[in-house]
Structure formats: structure tokens, C-alpha cells
Amino acid sequence: MQLYPFTDPAAGAPRQIVAGEGAWVTDADGNRFLDAVAGLWCASLGFSDERLARAAYDQIRTLGYYHSFKNRSAKPADDLAAKLVEMTPGSIARVFLACGGSEAVDTAVKLARSFRIATEEPGRMKVIARTGAYHGSLGMSASLTGMGYVHDGFALPGGVVRVGRPHPYRDKHPNESDRQLADRLARELDETIRAEGAETICAMIGEPVMGAGGVIIPPEGYWPAMREVLRAHGIHFIADEVICGFGRLGTWFGSDHYDLAPDLMTMAKQLSAAMSPVSAVGLSAEVADALDVQSARLGTFGHGVTYGGHPAACAVALEAIRIHEEMDAPKVARQKGEALGALLERFRGMPGVGDVRRLGFIAAVEIAPDAGFGGAEVGAEAEARGVFFRIIGDTLAMCPPYVATDEDLRRMTDVLEASIKACRARAAA
The missing domain is CATH 3.40.640.10 (Type I PLP-dependent aspartate aminotransferase-like (Major domain))
Structure with missing residues (x-):
């Protein structure tokens, strides 16, 4: 068996990814996920390029x-x-x-x-x-x-x-x-x-x-x-x-x-x-x-x-x-970054959100210390809704492939919003 990097062995078998296209990947059970961080900040042209x-x-x-x-x-x-x-x-x-x-x-x-x-x-x-x-x-x-x-x-x-x-x-x-x-x-x-x-x-x-x-x-x-x-x-x-x-x-x-x-x-x-x-x-x-x-x-x-x-x-x-x-990857990053930035504006001042930051086509939404929930909870909620974010403490990181579409960016931010609201509602219950 593989010794999996940055993984708690007690967590059980990992989710196995078997296919990818554009900014999306598919697991062994046929579930599709939008990968908001291009794998490990790296799949700039998506997950399968001819x-x-x-x-x-x-x-x-x-x-x-x-x-x-x-x-x-x-x-x-x-x-x-x-x-x-x-x-x-x-x-x-x-x-x-x-x-x-x-x-x-x-x-x-x-x-x-x-x-x-x-x-x-x-x-x-x-x-x-x-x-x-x-x-x-x-x-x-x-x-x-x-x-x-x-x-x-x-x-x-x-x-x-x-x-x-x-x-x-x-x-x-x-x-x-x-x-x-x-x-x-x-x-x-x-x-x-x-x-x-x-x-x-x-x-x-x-x-x-x-x-x-x-x-x-x-x-x-x-x-x-x-x-x-x-x-x-x-x-x-x-x-x-x-x-x-x-x-x-x-x-x-x-x-x-x-x-x-x-x-x-x-x-x-x-x-x-x-x-x-x-x-x-x-x-x-x-x-x-x-x-x-x-x-x-x-x-x-x-x-x-x-x-x-x-x-x-x-x-x-x-x-x-x-x-x-x-x-012209730098131009793509500037243009798509601006589109992502516009979609992230709704998170500024949102209850439970402490900070929103972006430069080019890399961005993050950070959960406030007093939110009553953390980044791991939001990340799990987002994964259940079909989007992978990179969870860094209380930060939800985004580094999408350059081939991500406008629809992908809307999906990514819509799921993030719904996930934060779901966590906030559970914390308040």
C-alpha cells in the first residue's frame, strides 16, 4: 500500500481520482469535483491536455x-x-x-x-x-x-x-x-x-x-x-x-x-x-x-x-x-483574476468571514477567529457540494486552472458561500 503524503493514516482509504477534464476531476465512484486550486497549485491547463x-x-x-x-x-x-x-x-x-x-x-x-x-x-x-x-x-x-x-x-x-x-x-x-x-x-x-x-x-x-x-x-x-x-x-x-x-x-x-x-x-x-x-x-x-x-x-x-x-x-x-x-497566461491571470475578484466581493463583511485577498489569479477567503466554525468545516461542506478548496488553517485558498470558465468561477464561489452559510447556521443552532 502507498504511504500517502500529508495524510493521517487513521483517516482510512483516500478518495481515488480516476479522470480529469478542464478544471474538473472525477473519482472512482463517478463523483465530479471542481478543483479550485488546480490540484496542488499546478495544473494550469487543466487535468488532461491533448x-x-x-x-x-x-x-x-x-x-x-x-x-x-x-x-x-x-x-x-x-x-x-x-x-x-x-x-x-x-x-x-x-x-x-x-x-x-x-x-x-x-x-x-x-x-x-x-x-x-x-x-x-x-x-x-x-x-x-x-x-x-x-x-x-x-x-x-x-x-x-x-x-x-x-x-x-x-x-x-x-x-x-x-x-x-x-x-x-x-x-x-x-x-x-x-x-x-x-x-x-x-x-x-x-x-x-x-x-x-x-x-x-x-x-x-x-x-x-x-x-x-x-x-x-x-x-x-x-x-x-x-x-x-x-x-x-x-x-x-x-x-x-x-x-x-x-x-x-x-x-x-x-x-x-x-x-x-x-x-x-x-x-x-x-x-x-x-x-x-x-x-x-x-x-x-x-x-x-x-x-x-x-x-x-x-x-x-x-x-x-x-x-x-x-x-x-x-x-x-x-x-x-x-x-x-x-x-498570454499573465493576461489570462489578470482577466480571470478580476472576474474572480468581483465574485469574491460578496464575502467582504459577510458574517464569519475575516478577510478576502487576491492578486492575479490566486485568492483566499479567511474565516474569522470568532466565527464559531473553521476552515476545515467549510472545506468539508464544500467537498460534499462538489468543490475542492485548499484548506490552510482557517483559510480557503483558490488557485484555479487558467482554463477554468466563468461558469466554473461562479460555481466555485456559490459553493463557498453556501458552505459558509451552512457552517454558520450549524454554529448558531
């Missing part, structure tokens, strides 16, 4: 597998790396290919630390990450994740320095403005770096918008202030674009929206529209050049994974990028 299937089939018939070790490669891997350098922020000059987001994050940290060894700063090994951040569940990626459920019961690597999250709804002080929150968090970052010693820190990692942490959209001025602090201390920035990348925020990358110019950058999920396991780490010229010099001195670049640069996975990713470009 062009992506054809790309995989054609590549497997030609060359089903090859690796990128020992001075060999496959053309789709080289083409994908070149395309990613072309479309990512201008600071990115080279790309390393892997298989998943957690793997990309582990790699990015490994390379950030290797840069410090290459530049004769071996004491700079710590990495700054934020409370409530999600960066994966492997080794270092789990340590960086600021959530207890990936830490409890595991012996994880150390070297993480934790700072606060930019959550205006939950974390503002009384009478504090959004801008004051941003400035306070930047001061906290500076104070933390000084207390730890900048000479011990190699990098900070952050999602432009925190996804699995609760769709936390930073207040205006937050990222410019944070980047200024990092630059002042000579600390690199790793942009975790696993959720924000490939159009989701209304720009190709979250780093474009916030003008982040990252030193390293992780990509996955919508890179292949979730139809093949592929991820990437972008490196600035400064980082890549230092690693080249060090690798030449050592005789090799001693990092790689068996399926990194897998030709079929890369062929699917290239086709997904073509489709995203043809549809």
Missing part, C-alpha cells in the same frame, strides 16, 4: 530517457534551459534542471552555500526563511518550511534563521498601517541579521506571494525594503517561484511583479502545467561563474539527479510554455 499528451508521446517514441551527466545531454533539456533563461528575470543566466519543487529548493540552497565556499566565505552557511512559509518537505526544503507538520517526528538539517511573515490580516499591530508593517518587518530582518552576524548568512529564501502558507500577499513596500536590507548585508536572495511562476500573479514571474532580481530562483508546478515532473533552478551570472571556477578546480560539478533534464518531461514543459505564451 497537446501535452502528444508532446510526451512523441518524445518517448524518439528518446524516452537520457541524462545530463558526464558531458552528455538531451536536446529538450538544453532547449528548456535556454527558454527559461530567455523568459526569467534578467538576473538569471543559467539553469539547473531537476524533478520537483522541493528538490529545486534543496538544490538552490546547496548552490548558494557552494558559492560562499567558492568565494572563500565558508562561514556563511545559514539561510533566512519566514514563519508560515512553505518551501518543500525533503531535507533542507523541509527545514526552511515554517510549518510544524513537516518538522514534527523528523530530524531535519539546521542552519535556518526564522523571521516574520508579511500577513496584514493576522500580524499587524493595533493601528499599524500596511506600510508600517512592511517597514517593521524590514527592521526585524536587519536586526536579526545583525544579531546572527551577516558573516554567517548566505541567503534568504522567499515566495513573492506565500501560497501554501495561506495566500499571503505582502503589503506595498515590503519587498523593496527587504531587498534593500539583504543587499546592504551582502546576502543573496532565492526567489521561490514554484507557485507564483508562469503567469499566476499576472506577470510571468512573481519576481517581475515585485522587481526582485533574484540571485537564485526555483521553478516547478506550472512549468509543465503539472503534466510532467520537472523543476528548475535559475542562477545569476555571479553565482554560475563562481561555481564554474570552483568546479574546474575540483574537476567536476558534483551535483545532479538521475531524472533531471528528462527528455520527455522537458518536452512537455516546453509545450506547456508554448501554450502559456499563446494564451
Whole structure:
């Protein structure tokens, strides 16, 4: 039997999904569900796309597998790396290919630390990450994740320095403005770096918008202030674009929206529209050049994974990028995001709802602490009515596929409204 991730074994057999079309999936009992979060924030083109299937089939018939070790490669891997350098922020000059987001994050940290060894700063090994951040569940990626459920019961690597999250709804002080929150968090970052010693820190990692942490959209001025602090201390920035990348925020990358110019950058999920396991780490010229010099001195670049640069996975990713470009995914995200935002207006001020937030085509409705019911109850009610939301504490997250229709968005929000009202009525009974 499978050991199911992020699942309580006492919960019994999971719901088995057997088919998908557009934004909808079907379980083994024939029940259909609208998936409001594109699986795990990733199925941007829906759950079955003929062009992506054809790309995989054609590549497997030609060359089903090859690796990128020992001075060999496959053309789709080289083409994908070149395309990613072309479309990512201008600071990115080279790309390393892997298989998943957690793997990309582990790699990015490994390379950030290797840069410090290459530049004769071996004491700079710590990495700054934020409370409530999600960066994966492997080794270092789990340590960086600021959530207890990936830490409890595991012996994880150390070297993480934790700072606060930019959550205006939950974390503002009384009478504090959004801008004051941003400035306070930047001061906290500076104070933390000084207390730890900048000479011990190699990098900070952050999602432009925190996804699995609760769709936390930073207040205006937050990222410019944070980047200024990092630059002042000579600390690199790793942009975790696993959720924000490939159009989701209304720009190709979250780093474009916030003008982040990252030193390293992780990509996955919508890179292949979730139809093949592929991820990437972008490196600035400064980082890549230092690693080249060090690798030449050592005789090799001693990092790689068996399926990194897998030709079929890369062929699917290239086709997904073509489709995203043809549809103008950032424009789709802006337009459909505005439509979703209009539908979410009814939740502002609704009894039991504490906050509504959205940027591009990612959004959340958060249940108020004093509602008398929680997000899990609302999520269960919505599932019974045929819609899957991502439940993050008391937050109902939405990250629909780009192919979701206007009718899908209405259905999603209608079910959410009915579910909240049903929970509120039970709480009042």
C-alpha cells in the first residue's frame, strides 16, 4: 500500500481520482469535483491536455530517457534551459534542471552555500526563511518550511534563521498601517541579521506571494525594503517561484511583479502545467561563474539527479510554455483574476468571514477567529457540494486552472458561500 503524503493514516482509504477534464476531476465512484486550486497549485491547463499528451508521446517514441551527466545531454533539456533563461528575470543566466519543487529548493540552497565556499566565505552557511512559509518537505526544503507538520517526528538539517511573515490580516499591530508593517518587518530582518552576524548568512529564501502558507500577499513596500536590507548585508536572495511562476500573479514571474532580481530562483508546478515532473533552478551570472571556477578546480560539478533534464518531461514543459505564451497566461491571470475578484466581493463583511485577498489569479477567503466554525468545516461542506478548496488553517485558498470558465468561477464561489452559510447556521443552532 502507498504511504500517502500529508495524510493521517487513521483517516482510512483516500478518495481515488480516476479522470480529469478542464478544471474538473472525477473519482472512482463517478463523483465530479471542481478543483479550485488546480490540484496542488499546478495544473494550469487543466487535468488532461491533448497537446501535452502528444508532446510526451512523441518524445518517448524518439528518446524516452537520457541524462545530463558526464558531458552528455538531451536536446529538450538544453532547449528548456535556454527558454527559461530567455523568459526569467534578467538576473538569471543559467539553469539547473531537476524533478520537483522541493528538490529545486534543496538544490538552490546547496548552490548558494557552494558559492560562499567558492568565494572563500565558508562561514556563511545559514539561510533566512519566514514563519508560515512553505518551501518543500525533503531535507533542507523541509527545514526552511515554517510549518510544524513537516518538522514534527523528523530530524531535519539546521542552519535556518526564522523571521516574520508579511500577513496584514493576522500580524499587524493595533493601528499599524500596511506600510508600517512592511517597514517593521524590514527592521526585524536587519536586526536579526545583525544579531546572527551577516558573516554567517548566505541567503534568504522567499515566495513573492506565500501560497501554501495561506495566500499571503505582502503589503506595498515590503519587498523593496527587504531587498534593500539583504543587499546592504551582502546576502543573496532565492526567489521561490514554484507557485507564483508562469503567469499566476499576472506577470510571468512573481519576481517581475515585485522587481526582485533574484540571485537564485526555483521553478516547478506550472512549468509543465503539472503534466510532467520537472523543476528548475535559475542562477545569476555571479553565482554560475563562481561555481564554474570552483568546479574546474575540483574537476567536476558534483551535483545532479538521475531524472533531471528528462527528455520527455522537458518536452512537455516546453509545450506547456508554448501554450502559456499563446494564451498570454499573465493576461489570462489578470482577466480571470478580476472576474474572480468581483465574485469574491460578496464575502467582504459577510458574517464569519475575516478577510478576502487576491492578486492575479490566486485568492483566499479567511474565516474569522470568532466565527464559531473553521476552515476545515467549510472545506468539508464544500467537498460534499462538489468543490475542492485548499484548506490552510482557517483559510480557503483558490488557485484555479487558467482554463477554468466563468461558469466554473461562479460555481466555485456559490459553493463557498453556501458552505459558509451552512457552517454558520450549524454554529448558531
